[in-house]
Amino acid sequence: MSRPQTVSLQEKFDLFTDHWSPRIVGELNGQQVKLAKISGEFIWHAHEHEDELFLVTRGTLRMRFRTHEAVVGVGEFIIVPRGVEHQPVADTEEVWMLLFEPASTVNTGTAGGERTVTELGRL
Amino acid sequence: MSRPQTVSLQEKFDLFTDHWSPRIVGELNGQQVKLAKISGEFIWHAHEHEDELFLVTRGTLRMRFRTHEAVVGVGEFIIVPRGVEHQPVADTEEVWMLLFEPASTVNTGTAGGERTVTELGRL
Numbered sequence: 339m340s341r342p343q344t345v346s347l348q349e350k351f352d353l354f355t356d357h358w359s360p361r362i363v364g365e366l367n368g369q370q371v372k373l374a375k376i377s378g379e380f381i382w383h384a385h386e387h388e389d390e391l392f393l394v395t396r397g398t399l400r401m402r403f404r405t406h407e408a409v410v411g412v413g414e415f416i417i418v419p420r421g422v423e424h425q426p427v428a429d430t431e432e433v434w435m436l437l438f439e440p441a442s443t444v445n446t447g448t449a450g451g452e453r454t455v456t457e458l459g460r461l
Numbered sequence: 462m463s464r465p466q467t468v469s470l471q472e473k474f475d476l477f478t479d480h481w482s483p484r485i486v487g488e489l490n491g492q493q494v495k496l497a498k499i500s501g502e503f504i505w506h507a508h509e510h511e512d513e514l515f516l517v518t519r520g521t522l523r524m525r526f527r528t529h530e531a532v533v534g535v536g537e538f539i540i541v542p543r544g545v546e547h548q549p550v551a552d553t554e555e556v557w558m559l560l561f562e563p564a565s566t567v568n569t570g571t572a573g574g575e576r577t578v579t580e581l582g583r584l
Contacts, residue, residue, distance in 0.1 A: 343531060366540050366562075371514065371540075
């Protein structure tokens with residue numbers, strides 16, 4: 339019998355300090371809820387099959403697109419559709435965020451490279 | 462060309478006041494992001510095919526299950542797997558929450574009845 343439990347974002351964020359290494363904190367309908375701490379610039383990339391949601395809980399995320407830039411503050415989210423190139427940037431302070439995306443999503447998308455995380459931790 | 466934009470939860474919550482009538486504020490991967498304000502007790506129900514996530518942004522949600530009860534405060538979430546009967550309750554104050562669930566999800570699940578909302582608004 340399933341026994342659903344409450345999950346505290348703060349308690350989960352307190353369990354890790356490294357950047358650009360999302361942790362899985364929930365799964366539903368083939369999607370995952372991940373938490374990430376980021377600082378500095380990530381690489382430009384896109385996801386072929388996955389739309390991504392970024393909900394910011396600390397700091398200010400700048401999401402660069404080829405055509406514009408979106409600023410995402412605490413209590414705000416942005417959805418990046420599949421196929422759209424984007425570059426997440428946290429250049430003034432550390433940013434904490436919650437991600438909703440399919441379990442198949444790779445952090446660097448089709449760009450790949452050394453910043454790819456293949457085995458995500460679970461909290 | 463898609464042009465992703467930032468969405469403020471507060472701005473969206475400010476656009477409605479009624480209870481138990483979720484508004485759609487985002488869509489991705491066949492899932493929807495909804496905002497809801499609730500007060501009092503909802504009906505007992507379950508969803509046959511959909512897991513649901515509830516993330517609280519104001520107040521304290523009590524999620525009753527047949528076997529236990531979970532208290533979900535601000536900055537906390539709970540995932541209710543498909544098939545699990547649950548009753549959302551906001552009995553001390555209004556609760557604001559974000560829902561993440563498949564687009565096919567009906568608020569009353571398989572229970573149906575007069576509290577079913579068939580046409581959700583979009584903000």
